[in-house]
Amino acid sequence: MTNPLPDVKAFRLSPEVVAPLRERLPHVATQTIDAIMTEVPAYAEAFAGDLGAKIERAVRTALGAFLGLVSRPHGPDPQSPLGPALQAAYALGRGEARNGRSLDALLGAYRVGARVSWHELAAISVATGQPAAIIAHFAELVFAYIDELSAASVAGHADELASSGRARIRHLEQLTQALLAGETEHTIIAAAQRADWSPPQTLTAVLVPEHAARTVVDLLDRRTLSLSEAGPDFSVLLVPDADGSRAAMLGLLRGQTAVVGPARPWLRVKASYDRAVRTMEIPGLPTGNVVNTEDHLAALVLTADPQALADLRAKVLEPLSGDSSAEKLTETLRSWLRHQGRREEVAAELFVHPQTVRYRMTRLRELYGDRLQDPEWISALFIALSVPAA
Structure with a gap:
């Protein structure tokens, strides 16, 4: 079972140990940056471009913050260098997420940086005659510090993904609302762009x-x-x-x-x-x-105009309004129109005898008279009876 790494905030190194390390800090930073560029290809282009100076400064700041942390006096210190370093690491994680990158490259850079900076710092400590126990303890502090930075970057990356995900969901909902409301073309296209949605x-x-x-x-x-x-x-x-x-x-x-x-x-x-x-x-x-x-x-x-359909139905069925068998007559009239007067088919659909159909149609002709021969009335009846009343 491995021992857990120490709490880097709780340990101190003497000024005599830290002084030669601080003096050689620019060299350590340069070696660290060169190694990251070589071993983490994703960062080679970043170092060569406009971000190069910013990343180099971040590396120097992280190393300087570490030396400041482990060499500060004992006792309460509200201005601990670890706070700004963790904030910078958190921001770096958010930046990776905003740029659409996973944390693989960043965590790889942390691992390379820890290894190389420890190698360089250990070599300086050996050259200045530091005892093996101090050097071993110093190694633990380096890797504990890198763990702190890595955890802050992971948190920043996760928070950015969550935040940007919630924002995009809101933008997609706003786009959907604009489409369903029939907003102007300009408004809808702008909403699609904000949501990063390809039409x-x-x-x-x-x-x-x-x-x-x-x-x-x-x-x-x-x-x-x-x-x-x-x-x-x-x-x-x-x-x-x-x-x-x-x-x-x-x-x-x-x-x-x-x-x-x-x-x-x-x-x-x-x-x-x-x-x-x-x-x-x-x-x-x-x-x-x-x-x-x-x-x-x-x-x-x-049903495009429900009220118009209701009015039409009331008009064409008005002759049946006083008849006690109005419902059955309406049902028969609908079937008669659908089957173009074929009595056997009407009877089969209504489950009645053809003579019953004949009787009902006789009654309908009495009530409607010549209107059952009028094409316009037939059309009106067909439309009115095609959709059952709600």
Whole structure:
């Protein structure tokens, strides 16, 4: 079992030990930087570019902070050099995350830096006649210090990823809201840029129950936009470029409860969303499965103005208003129109005898008179009775 590294904040070295190390600090920093450039390729270009001077200064500062830390007097010291060093390491970790890099290169640089700086500092200590016990103890301090810096950078990297992730989620939600609200093209494009989201050719609105949104979105294109609580008890997903593979998307959704709108140019996806919402409102719509709005275009047209449809139904059914069998007569008239007067087919659909159909149609002709021969009235009746009353 290995012994844990010491708490670097709790140890001190005498000025006699530290003085020669501080004198040779520029040389140690140069050797450390050269080794990092050689052994961590990801940093070679950074050192050669505009960041080179900043990184070199950071290395010198880290080494200087370490020597200042281990040589300060005993007793309370609120101005400990470790604080600024940890802040710098934390900022370095955040910077790596902002630049889209993992921590592999940075932690590799820490390991190389620890090894090389220890080698150089140990050589200086040996040359100045320091005893082996002091040199061994000094090694522990170096690696404990690097562990502190590494942990600070890991924390900075994680915090930046979490922060940027939350910010991007907010930007994606704002983009979705702008699309569904039908904002101006300029506003929507600006929102897409803030969200770092590459626009597709088309978007398709898919409405799903709130509780199922997370499950469904995992089945779809990773660029899919989503908005919870877009309406009463449902969430909306905006699926990119599903027009060319609509059948495949519907297949992926099989077994889910969803209403799938048409594909529309991405800036005009509000039209897809509006159609999906209107499809949900169609009376008698099946529930518990995938509803393709393209299968309900006639019903959508007929219900485009619900009040107008209700007024039309009231007008064309007015002759039946005083009859005690109005409901059965209406049902028979609807079937008669659908089957173009074929009595046997009407009887089969209604599960009645053909003579019953004949009797009811006689009664309907009495109530409507010549209007059942008028093409305009026939059209009005067909439209009014094509969608059952809500």
